[in-house]
Amino acid sequence: MRIIKTTICGTDLHIMKGDVPTCKPGTVLGHEGVGVVEQIGAAVTTFKPGDHVLISCISSCGKCEYCRKGAYSHCTTGGWILGNKIDGTQAEFVRIPHADTSLYAIPEGYDEEALVMLSDIFPTGFECGVLNGKVEPGATVAIVGSGPIGLASLLTALFYSPAQVIMIDMDQNRLDTAIRLGATAMVNSRQVDPVARVMELTGGKGVDCAIEAVGTPATFELCQELVAVGGVVANVGVHGAKADLHLEKLWDRNISVTTRLVDTVSTPMLMKTVGAKKLNPQLLITHRFRLDQGMDAYETFGHAAQNQALKVIIEP
């Protein structure tokens, strides 16, 4: 495929720091993007050269036990391999294995830049946060972390008309963005005790759904304090360390804690919501670069707070 547009993910920064041992030095990074099919392998039946397609961050064979159950992230010959175990999308061209079941045709009239956001962050926020969190009309939701993934969780939580979506972060700019995108309240946890504030906002009950979109023990433990009886702590963050689970407080609270690596099984549904203008993923795009400005793009995204950056678009 020839890449039309791609972007940088927080995970790419982790790889740069050496946190992802499966990714060998020299690998082309990037697992997001839209492109044009240049050439197809013998087994490909769904696409032909010239087709415009959305690239899923998860490669899925469509055949193995996991793919047949919709758990594409655990595909025995796929999963998250792009820009990790094989060369990725931050390039002019990329080879996509299992193309028939890892690419999505872009219908006429879609904003292709917006769709770049559907390679990873929107299905991640939606599947790991909102679907696992069982957000429903009238529900109360807290999202801990107001970065791109937290904001993607917010925008897709709004699909279900919750009564409250409370965003928690330490970056005031990101919180302001969240309010602009539809959050009903924000808590700057540098300034305010988030547990006290959420209890105040929810009549002392806590939230039906607490979405963890940071990936640290502290934020995960915060979610345990926010969740109401019968609620869900939906983990979205990537964790490098164990956390305390306060079973002595939670054993009788009828709660669930869920984890998930995005399967991108919801991509067709998300594309429909974009087509119907129910979701505007481009709201998260803050910067644009050419591929030859790649280092600037990383620099900007790597210091996201200073640059008020959410997602950057890179075009060859």
Place this chain on the structure above:
Amino acid sequence: MRIIKTTICGTDLHIMKGDVPTCKPGTVLGHEGVGVVEQIGAAVTTFKPGDHVLISCISSCGKCEYCRKGAYSHCTTGGWILGNKIDGTQAEFVRIPHADTSLYAIPEGYDEEALVMLSDIFPTGFECGVLNGKVEPGATVAIVGSGPIGLASLLTALFYSPAQVIMIDMDQNRLDTAIRLGATAMVNSRQVDPVARVMELTGGKGVDCAIEAVGTPATFELCQELVAVGGVVANVGVHGAKADLHLEKLWDRNISVTTRLVDTVSTPMLMKTVGAKKLNPQLLITHRFRLDQGMDAYETFGHAAQNQALKVIIEP
């Protein structure tokens, strides 16, 4: 209870015509309304005189096998009895049996007139139409019948961000209202073949959810022609006659047909959506009368099309 506001339901018109044999002549009609608790029976523990409450059209004992499963409409000593087997709400005062589990406290700051719409039509459209119909983000929905119940189905279908909600009716005024309330398309079936039009709008697939909100064999059979593979025909209408089920076409289509008498089990959730301004039930109120103008109210509502009437409010 002292009634603050009540309304008239299409079912009341059926009773007037003699179609509801369980309702004896001389019964006070009405199964919707908000009021103030005047006096409580010995067994009531949840409410006290002076409390403002929403009256559910379904009386639920909270104890029987059906109530314990959330099927309040089949309560062995309740169900739809108000304004049917016992005197109803179109009066200055009404006695509510099983009060603890058939009334809902109105919190501060709610528009009580709007809440009258939550006694019956909103839970009916939501439970029988939208929940049974499994409406979800990106889905396609057709609602056959654009009267108050069809419009309540529309407004609650929008909770879930469907890609399309197509309203079908023969009354252009009601269709125009539906578009104003958020429907994505309308089909005046006097002028256009609804099956052809829905297929055109859905790429030949039909809709994921077809909601029947009229109650005739013809409209129910239309829904069978509209529903896509894997979809649901969610019946909301009250039927007086059998209909054809085209199993010779549907047996291999992986569809469901659902029926339900509203249980009002969703009333607490709907109240939360009203409180959060996610639902504006007052949009369906078109006329207002005093209780002593009751016959005018029936006259207006009884000729709803001519009067462009949806729901009328009656105040003592």
Place this chain on the structure above:
Amino acid sequence: MRIIKTTICGTDLHIMKGDVPTCKPGTVLGHEGVGVVEQIGAAVTTFKPGDHVLISCISSCGKCEYCRKGAYSHCTTGGWILGNKIDGTQAEFVRIPHADTSLYAIPEGYDEEALVMLSDIFPTGFECGVLNGKVEPGATVAIVGSGPIGLASLLTALFYSPAQVIMIDMDQNRLDTAIRLGATAMVNSRQVDPVARVMELTGGKGVDCAIEAVGTPATFELCQELVAVGGVVANVGVHGAKADLHLEKLWDRNISVTTRLVDTVSTPMLMKTVGAKKLNPQLLITHRFRLDQGMDAYETFGHAAQNQALKVIIEP
């Protein structure tokens, strides 16, 4: 593939009578069986010559919108094509399209004859009858039709420990078989009014799940009379004509009617239950023939009642 064992389905008899226009004269019939992979196409990655496999009656590409949702029966290039639109399994050799996603490897130690029953009738009874019917512990189930599909529904209903499974048929021999296989009651509808008897057995409530396993208007309408408030009528039968749906009685009963062409998405689960001896599909095998006795096999199966035949095994 080289066929090891195959069988005859009721649908094959319908084809012989000319009821299935998609099946052209001269087509080799048969959509069930186990075999050995003889040769593979270029795109096949999961199987190799010599592998013993179970053939699904449904061919699934694994790539299309329907396959990705588990609705393999609606695969845009597959579905029920074997022994229908293309040559089938009642032969020495058969070509299986979409092999990777339409065959299942047979692990060591499985009874391959038993597995022939998993090509069609067990997933059909299980998916269309038991899963759609939401059978659960303590539930009451009625199965109308005690032929191979009805009995497969019975055996898989027993997975969920229902309190009662009541079999209804006019053939006493098939009813006796059902009791031997675990049904808790039988009703010979030639001799006894099935509605009265089922109401007697269920305290006047009817059954939580009524499974239609015949395919006639009369048996489908019987199911409507048997189903309890809140229950499901799960259609399994193939219908050639419309039926009456008594909405005037059912509109307020909180029931569902479901239809489905088997997707065989449950085949891996069913294989696990066979491996664990929780399911003994061979209980339905009554006769065995060689492929050159094919006409005798059809004769025996075609007059199943006289021959007390359920399923026949045919071996090349």
Place this chain on the structure above:
Amino acid sequence: MRIIKTTICGTDLHIMKGDVPTCKPGTVLGHEGVGVVEQIGAAVTTFKPGDHVLISCISSCGKCEYCRKGAYSHCTTGGWILGNKIDGTQAEFVRIPHADTSLYAIPEGYDEEALVMLSDIFPTGFECGVLNGKVEPGATVAIVGSGPIGLASLLTALFYSPAQVIMIDMDQNRLDTAIRLGATAMVNSRQVDPVARVMELTGGKGVDCAIEAVGTPATFELCQELVAVGGVVANVGVHGAKADLHLEKLWDRNISVTTRLVDTVSTPMLMKTVGAKKLNPQLLITHRFRLDQGMDAYETFGHAAQNQALKVIIEP
């Protein structure tokens, strides 16, 4: 109520040790039993003197927000209060608050001694372990802890025909009992590494459902090592301390961890399975005492391992 039969729960032992601060000295213990209604309060409409009833360990008002959602354990005026905040069932007589919704009529022909097991341990094992654990046909299950609650989880897991139920304990006698009751494998974790053994039994995948029925950090952490991709750790045990949650290993495994205080919402279903002989709760009764032998009963149950005791029956 006059008590017919009662029993001792592990929680009673915790109270004796002073671990349950809500239970004041002098309180009559016991939250399980069957009895006869002696006298009713003014608000009781479902029962009358002379009725034989099963007592639920959870008192439920049937009216509050939690009871209306089936979360009886969080009833605002009930929950687990019997033998805790108010006098319990280890007595000749007991007062049951919220009687209409906290007692279950015993139909003719039931073994009342068996039903004592349905006051607490069977709904606990079933709701917190099996239902939360989503046990299904062909699934693999590990149950850590083979005491009464673990065995109740086992017997109710068998409702769903799992392929494997592996019991893990350090008491060989209890493991032998588990095998006799239908477990497919046992692991004595004094002698064998349970993780290695479970991986061996499940082809290296782990189990679909790991039920924690002990209540210690070590056993909860063991469950995290046993659970397969896509599986559930269903906590049943009562925990007095936090545990480590290994998010660094689990964040991408698509798993859930669930907690629950039994709601006894499944009691009517469990009674049906007992009536249908699908569940034989009396299999867990090992000893019988008269009420005046109460201290012997506690002595026996308090040293369960030495006495090979599971559940004891106490009769006034």
